[in-house]
Amino acid sequence: MVKKKKKYRNPTGQYIIIAAVAVALLAGTFALGWHFGVKSTEYHGNILLVNESHRLDANYVPDELVNLYQQRHSFRMASSEIFLTRPTYEAMEAMFHAAEEADMNGYIVTSGYRSYQRQQEVYAASEPGKAQQPGASEHQTGLAFDVTVETSEGFESTPQYSWLMQHAHEYGFIQRYPANKSDITGISYEPWHYRYVGVEAATRMYKTGQTLEEYMGEK
Numbered sequence: 148m149v150k151k152k153k154k155y156r157n158p159t160g161q162y163i164i165i166a167a168v169a170v171a172l173l174a175g176t177f178a179l180g181w182h183f184g185v186k187s188t189e190y191h192g193n194i195l196l197v198n199e200s201h202r203l204d205a206n207y208v209p210d211e212l213v214n215l216y217q218q219r220h221s222f223r224m225a226s227s228e229i230f231l232t233r234p235t236y237e238a239m240e241a242m243f244h245a246a247e248e249a250d251m252n253g254y255i256v257t258s259g260y261r262s263y264q265r266q267q268e269v270y271a272a273s274e275p276g277k278a279q280q281p282g283a284s285e286h287q288t289g290l291a292f293d294v295t296v297e298t299s300e301g302f303e304s305t306p307q308y309s310w311l312m313q314h315a316h317e318y319g320f321i322q323r324y325p326a327n328k329s330d331i332t333g334i335s336y337e338p339w340h341y342r343y344v345g346v347e348a349a350t351r352m353y354k355t356g357q358t359l360e361e362y363m364g365e366k
């Protein structure tokens with residue numbers, strides 16, 4: 148008679164693993180909320196929503212900010228002091244590199260991360276309704292940048308703009324404030340402002356035509 152080999156079992160070990168996973172999940176949720184200084188309900192997956200009604204704390208500074216000027220860059224810059232989070236930079240560099248390969252050149256990045264204090268200054272210096280209030284600007288996330296080209300027509304009428312509209316989602320970017328969506332975003336058309344949300348979310352929003360507010364179930 149062939150004896151069946153007994154499978155090794157360790158139920159106590161399983162419980163320990165389950166307990167450890169539960170603790171890790173709780174700690175992770177707490178760390179995320181604490182780290183970003185915002186309620187975790189403002190996330191959809193790992194996407195951070197920032198607008199007039201979802202503001203960042205004055206002391207919120209994103210992790211891993213990199214100076215774009217010090218990195219390899221397939222784009223021009225309006226200043227040598229523009230910062231973005233590393234994943235945002237890496238995605239944008241891949242995007243503008245691909246644009247270059249497609250003979251789309253001349254992109255000039257004009258703005259990236261802006262601190263709460265800097266946004267206070269921008270807001271104070273702007274006409275009413277032209278700038279977001281401190282804490283309500285996506286630029287404080289380090290996940291958004293403004294871009295243009297040398298043109299007298301407006302960025303939205305350039306081939307570089309058309310290329311971005313067709314391909315930005317492939318690199319995880321969305322045009323954050325589209326035309327005819329200002330009633331939802333609260334911001335009038337900004338053809339120059341792009342936000343990193345990751346390829347999956349960007350592609351879904353590209354296909355459905357949703358804004359970030361709609362995608363996150365806010366509107």
Ligand SMILES: [Zn+2]
Pocket residue numbers: 258286291292293339340341
């Ligand atoms: Zn912007």
